[in-house]
Amino acid sequence: MNDRENTLKAFTFNKPEWIPIRFSISLASWRDYGAKELEKLILKHKSLFPDYIQGDIDVNNLPFKPYRIAGVKYMDSWGCLWKTNKSGITGTVVKHSLDNWNDFKNFIPPNPNHHNGWEKIDWGTIEKHIKEQKIRGALTRGGLRHGYMFLTLSYMRGFEKLMYDMHDEEPRLDKLIETLETFNREIIDKYITLDVDMIGFPEDLGTQKSSLLSPKMFRRYIKPAYKNLMKPVKMNNILIHMHSDGYIIDIVDDLAECGVDVINLQDLVNGVDEIKKNIKGRMAIDLDIDRQNITVSGSPKDIDDLIREEVIKLGGKKGGLSLLYGLYGMVPLRNIEAIMNAMEKYSKYYS
Numbered sequence: 001m002n003d004r005e006n007t008l009k010a011f012t013f014n015k016p017e018w019i020p021i022r023f024s025i026s027l028a029s030w031r032d033y034g035a036k037e038l039e040k041l042i043l044k045h046k047s048l049f050p051d052y053i054q055g056d057i058d059v060n061n062l063p064f065k066p067y068r069i070a071g072v073k074y075m076d077s078w079g080c081l082w083k084t085n086k087s088g089i090t091g092t093v094v095k096h097s098l099d100n101w102n103d104f105k106n107f108i109p110p111n112p113n114h115h116n117g118w119e120k121i122d123w124g125t126i127e128k129h130i131k132e133q134k135i136r137g138a139l140t141r142g143g144l145r146h147g148y149m150f151l152t153l154s155y156m157r158g159f160e161k162l163m164y165d166m167h168d169e170e171p172r173l174d175k176l177i178e179t180l181e182t183f184n185r186e187i188i189d190k191y192i193t194l195d196v197d198m199i200g201f202p203e204d205l206g207t208q209k210s211s212l213l214s215p216k217m218f219r220r221y222i223k224p225a226y227k228n229l230m231k232p233v234k235m236n237n238i239l240i241h242m243h244s245d246g247y248i249i250d251i252v253d254d255l256a257e258c259g260v261d262v263i264n265l266q267d268l269v270n271g272v273d274e275i276k277k278n279i280k281g282r283m284a285i286d287l288d289i290d291r292q293n294i295t296v297s298g299s300p301k302d303i304d305d306l307i308r309e310e311v312i313k314l315g316g317k318k319g320g321l322s323l324l325y326g327l328y329g330m331v332p333l334r335n336i337e338a339i340m341n342a343m344e345k346y347s348k349y350y351s
Helices: 003-011 027-033 035-042 101-106 123-136 150-157 159-168 171-193 215-235 249-258 272-278 300-314 333-346
Strands: 021-025 081-083 092-095 141-143 198-202 239-243 262-266 284-288 321-327
Touching (some): 003 284, 021 027, 021 333, 027 035, 035 333, 150 159, 150 171, 159 171, 159 215, 171 198, 171 215, 215 239, 215 249, 249 272, 272 300, 300 321, 300 333, 321 333
Parallel strands (some): 198 239, 239 262, 262 284
Antiparallel strands (some): 081 092
């Protein structure tokens, strides 16, 4: 069984042979740690990095996205101006494209034939890449840009103004949401045509302790668009993968109703026991392993204990669990190795 087949079995509760594991290293981390130190660890963990070849990464020539270059202002497809202070990390909006509603009447949305929300794209190149992945037997994915709906509204209007728009029931907000939904639907339709295995819907909806929107406001303004966008994916038997940072337990019922098959959420922010109680068995859990507390300042044993607990509580022989760790710096090298060791160690553990 290859990785694609095993991952699909895990995400559909169809008895995978192992728990899928992924370790993502940000480009910023390559610069922070250096290739020499990271490659030592990568080459010792082949199951996490099966395709990595020593020397693949040149830290002096990292392929940063234009909106992730420090000190350089970048305008995205929706006319929002971005700036970051650290190359390799997405920054923040410094100028909102619809700071004033009076500008909306002349606003021209991006063309999904040429833009993905962040930048210009070439669908011919995307199609070629997906065909190559299919030939290799790899899992094929499509997806919307991170922050495709709610966050893009906040980028365009500014978070505070968006909250007032929702509270005041600003009629132009519904039209803007419709504009975003139309754009995203066209991108989704293209990935459906390409017959990918899974389509991603990445959007941060939570803070450390609560969702960014009240469930009431989420259901009024965001959930209907989610349902409309996910419906054709569901109808074409393509898996729906939803990502959100932050606490989202109070809206997981809504996400399930929208059709989400796989939910990628943070472990300690939401609580392992709460995830087990509210999500296990309903949606596959693509668990984002803590990168704020234990992995940063805990011991290797603390890390091993955490990942073991998560696998015991959230895993099972039927599947429904995968593990993800994202490295963004500030983690001691010994802890990075402990994370890799534990992910590999418990990937074949079933309670």
